[in-house]
Amino acid sequence: MKAVVQRVSRATVRVCARDVPPSADPSTDGEVSGAIERGLLVYLGVGRGDGERERTWTLDKILGLRIFSNDEGKFDKSVQDVGGKLLVVSQFTLYGDVRRGRRPSFDGAMPPAEAEREYEKFVAAARERVAVETGRFGAHMLVDAVNDGPVTILLDTSAG
Secondary structure: OEEEEEEEEEEEEEEEOOOOOOOOOHHHOOEEEEEEOOEEEEEEEOEOOOOHHHHHHHHHHHHHOOOEEOOOOOEEEOOOOOOOEEEEEEOHHHHOEOOOOOOOEOOOEOOHHHHHHHHHHHHHHHHOOOOEEEOOOOOEEEEEEEEEEEEEEEEEHHHO
8 A cells, every 4th residue: 555645734625527627726626525624635545465454554654643743843743633634535646657668557556446445444444533534536636735844755565
């Protein structure tokens, strides 16, 4: 499982039709699927063979990341400590392999039907611990975020 975690002061995801080009102002396109104020924007990719172990590790790591500042300005608080939320967006392209050629290969990504089930299990487990908003699995989405810091963390269960 792979995740890109961004600390945000706000983030919104809109679902739009694939055949409608986005306008210059993303706030006017599509239906809002999820929106948060202070918290973490999580792009989540599910790989072949991922299951409960990877889901648990990734969720525990995301919720435990001490990337919010304390009163002294040091990273010392988690999203739960600050009462933040998660906005979880499915992102199979995290498994894009560009080592050969120019078109990414997504062979490492879990097939869509299985990946959707794993994504939903991740969201359900997260909702037991923190407030969660989501995108829509498999949809064309426009994500609008204000990165706070910026602070961006990469998580990969296969990295060690």
